[in-house]
Amino acid sequence: MAVGIAVGDNKKAYPGNLTPFVTVTCIVAAMGGLIFGYDIGISGGVTAMPSFLKKFFPSVYRKQQEDSISNQYCQYDSQTLTMFTSSLYLAALLASLVASTTTRKFGRKLSMLFGGVLFCAGAVINGAAKAVWMLIVGRILLGFGIGFANQSVPLYLSEMAPYKFRGALNIGFQLSITVGILVANVLNYFFAKIHGGWGWRLSLGGAMVPALIITVGSLVLPDTPNSMIERGQHDEAREKLRRIRGVEDVDEEFRDLVAASEASMKIEHPWRNLLQRKYRPHMTMAVMIPFFQQLTGINVIMFYAPVLFNTIGFGSNASLMSAVITGVVNVVATMVSIYGVDKWGRRFLFLEGGFQMLICQAVVAACIGAKFGINGNPGELPKWYAIVVVLFICIYVAGFAWSWGPLGWLVPSEIFPLEIRSAAQSINVSVNMLFTFIVAQIFLTMLCHLKFGLFLFFAFFVVLMSIFVYYFLPETKGIPIEEMGQVWKTHWFWARYVADEDYPIGGGYEMTKGGQGPKNV
Ligand code: BGC
DSSP states (O other): OOOOEEETTTEEEOOOOOOHHHHHHHHHHHTTHHHHHHHHHHHHHHTTOHHHHHHHOHHHHHHHHHHTTSOGGGTTOOHHHHHHHHHHHHHHHHHHHHHHHHHHHHOHHHHHHHHHHHHHHHHHHHHTOOSHHHHHHHHHHHHHHHHHHHHHHHHHHHHHSOGGGHHHHHHHHHHHHHHHHHHHHHHHHHHTTOTTSOHHHHHHHTTHHHHHHHHHHHHHSOOOHHHHHHTTOHHHHHHHHHHHHTOSOOHHHHHHHHHHHHHHHTOSOHHHHTTSGGGHHHHHHHHHHHHHHHHTOHHHHHHHHHHHHHHTTOOHHHHHHHHHHHHHHHHHHHHHHHHHHHHHOHHHHHHHHHHHHHHHHHHHHHHHHHHHTTTTOOOSOOHHHHHHHHHHHHHHHHHHHTTHHHHHHHHHHHHSOHHHHHHHHHHHHHHHHHHHHHHHHHHHHHHHHHTTHHHHHHHHHHHHHHHHHHHHOOOOTTOOGGGTHHHHHTSTTGGGTSOGGGSOGGGGBOGGGTSOSBTTO
């Protein structure tokens, strides 16, 4: 009988390789991030297109024309316009809660399929929109799609990946998000130039392409062994595990998965279960990580970069171009994180990224404050000024892209034990969507009132989140996903919430009895 080789601090090491099979599978699944990214990138650009504003939001359009020389901070302040961007996130929030059940009972793949189909429907309606209500209905469908995809894809990746490469493979999801944003920014740049001003239809309808990719992907991908075991298909799951890991001897990992699944079967009320004391660390992370991720202020840049650059004096064209530049930085910096996450660890990236974002926010606030003051009337803006602002925004985006961006999805997906995984991931997604909604909804109003202070507001949260990571987030690099319990047990603060029997050393499975189940149930 194969027994997991104990390494170091009672860590297990399951045999298994980074097989071509698992690599291709994870790349395809990670493409589920494209729909989310495409949408993030598209909405900002579309709302900066005059023809789009004129058709659907004439009052904003008029105001923009009139105000162009007075208060720059307030030219886009419109609740209906922000509602267009942010309605999607409320829909995604609801969908991610429903997806919890689909993902748990019917498997990760089905949730991905729903995600693709709903998103596709939303793209069709949006591309064909004739009135604001069609835009909103379309966006709600897109939101449903994103809710399903973001709930299931990160879990799928973390379960599929051999644990030593889990960080890198999981960040494929964030990489797809950033590629989606970039592609959308580039398309906006060209579509905005189309004569007749109907380019926005292509931008919105183009969302069908990433939707079809995830739809087809979900049909051809294999299920994760964890999910198959959870649904009682033991023999198939063992075979699949052999295939994924590329070794015959998967007994140890298989047994642990079965044990985790048995523990999970005993849970009748997954939601109520989350409130147990032993899950306090997990719940804290499921709420705080997405909350902080959004309070970095990243989406101010992602949604409104063209608007923001316009505000600080760039022409329409230059604004879209600058958004493309930040988009490239976002993709490249995410790759750095793929390279480093399983080497340097999560905590290092979180802390370094936080520091970098903080410095940039301070510089950008100072630059904007110096030129725009409080009345929002900058006069003539020199070229060097624009370059400095774009440069620091790029360094800020890079900081986010190798820290809170990918880790905001990776860390939650790897810390939840199977019995709460699906429900806890839904909490993670819904908190993320809730704060994405709030930031999107109030940003333009905040810019109008807080002015350059807006950047200091987010900087304050970056300080808080770095302190939080420093004291409360344990390192999760290189620990098998069903073994994660030990990180809480040995943590200076969280140890008080988890009793020894909650997570016995070595995974908590009675080896001598052939792994008949965890001791803690
Ligand atoms: C966040 C998004 C953000 C994107 C930027 C993601 O991790 O969840 O809100 O727009 O990163 O790349």
